[in-house]
Amino acid sequence: MDALTVLRQGPVVPVIIVNDAAVAVDLARALVAGGVKVLEVTLRTKAALAAMRRMRDEVPEAIVGAGTLRNRAQLEAAVDAGAQFGISPGFSGELASAARASSLTLIPGIATPSEAMWAQDEGFNTLKLFPAEAVGGVKLLKSLASPFPDLRFCPTGGIDIKKAPEYLALPNVLAVGGSWLTPDDAIAARDWDRITRLAREASQLSRG
Numbered sequence: 001m002d003a004l005t006v007l008r009q010g011p012v013v014p015v016i017i018v019n020d021a022a023v024a025v026d027l028a029r030a031l032v033a034g035g036v037k038v039l040e041v042t043l044r045t046k047a048a049l050a051a052m053r054r055m056r057d058e059v060p061e062a063i064v065g066a067g068t069l070r071n072r073a074q075l076e077a078a079v080d081a082g083a084q085f086g087i088s089p090g091f092s093g094e095l096a097s098a099a100r101a102s103s104l105t106l107i108p109g110i111a112t113p114s115e116a117m118w119a120q121d122e123g124f125n126t127l128k129l130f131p132a133e134a135v136g137g138v139k140l141l142k143s144l145a146s147p148f149p150d151l152r153f154c155p156t157g158g159i160d161i162k163k164a165p166e167y168l169a170l171p172n173v174l175a176v177g178g179s180w181l182t183p184d185d186a187i188a189a190r191d192w193d194r195i196t197r198l199a200r201e202a203s204q205l206s207r208g
Contacts, residue, residue, distance in 0.1 A: 003107050003126035006063060006085050007154055007174035009038045012164065012202040013087075014181040015067060015156060016041045016051075023187060024051035028059040030192035031181065034199025040087055040177065042067035043074055049081040056082035069106070072098035079104050087154075087177075089130050091115055096122040107154060111135045116148055126152050128177065133158025138166050145172045161201060169208040178202070 007013070014031060018024055018041060028039055039062050041052045048066070055064045065085035066078035075098045078086055085105040088095055096119075099106035109128040110116045112135075119127055129141060132155035136143075141153060155167050156177030167176050181202055186194045 001063070001084060001105060003085070003105050003124075004152065004174070006038055006065070006105060006107070007126065007152070009063060010036055010203055011168055011175050011205040011207050012036060012181065013038050013040050013154060013156075013175050013177045014199070014202075015177050015179040016182050017044055017179070017184070018047050018051040018187075019045050021047040021050035021054055023190065024054040025058045026190065026192055027182065027187060027195065028055040028062050028064070030195040031199045032059060032061050034196040034201075035203030036181065036199040037061055038063045038065070038175075040065050040067040043070075043078065044068055049077055052078070052081045052083055056084075065105075069095065071095065075099060075102065075104060075106075087128055087156075089128075091119050091122075091124075093122065096124070109156075113144065113147065116144065116151060120148070120151065125150055126174070127154070129153045129155040129157075131157030132167075132176075133163070137163075138170065141167070141170050141172060145170070148172075161205075164202070164205055168205055171208055173208070175207075 066083040067087045069086045069088040087107045089109045091108040109130040
């Protein structure tokens with residue numbers, strides 16, 4: 001599954017931080033029940049790899065990927081855990097090489113036109129803009145559209161349900177990433193109904 005296919009599955013990719021792998025399956029099922037099936041599990045906790053594996057094994061409707069990939073070792077560990085795609089906060093030649101060697105679909109992060117050119121030179125035309133709000137957000141994406149007509153983006157960083165529609169209206173945006181679908185307090189309380197409601201609201205956002 002290529003990057004375009006992954007991001008066309010829905011308008012929002014949840015950025016998921018899992019501290020306890022025991023909640024992974026219920027969390028994934030709650031998101032899928034709300035119409036969100038592309039799940040980015042960030043490699044920010046010790047439980048992340050185990051959480052990904054459980055989601056892959058027990059929630060077949062989900063498309064499970066690894067976020068916050070920063071180096072070859074993390075990418076290889078994510079592949080071993082069953083990741084179907086990877087998302088990175090930045091770009092490096094080493095990470096690009098590791099993705100090609102593993103055949104993992106990688107959506108690398110960029111924040112500037114120079115980084116976009118570098119990623120494109122390495123064969124990546126579907127990118128993450130990060131941290132979106134901090135580096136210019138909607139205005140930057142509009143500015144990039146003319147010199148980079150063949151690039152598509154998943155902006156992430158500082159985006160919530162109120163800001164998402166403005167991003168999704170842009171023709172070079174396929175989806176947005178956001179952590180608002182999986183609030184820490186909802187996960188801690190095992191409030192899966194709340195997460196399903198948030199996912200359903202996100203899944204119904206319109207894309208331009």
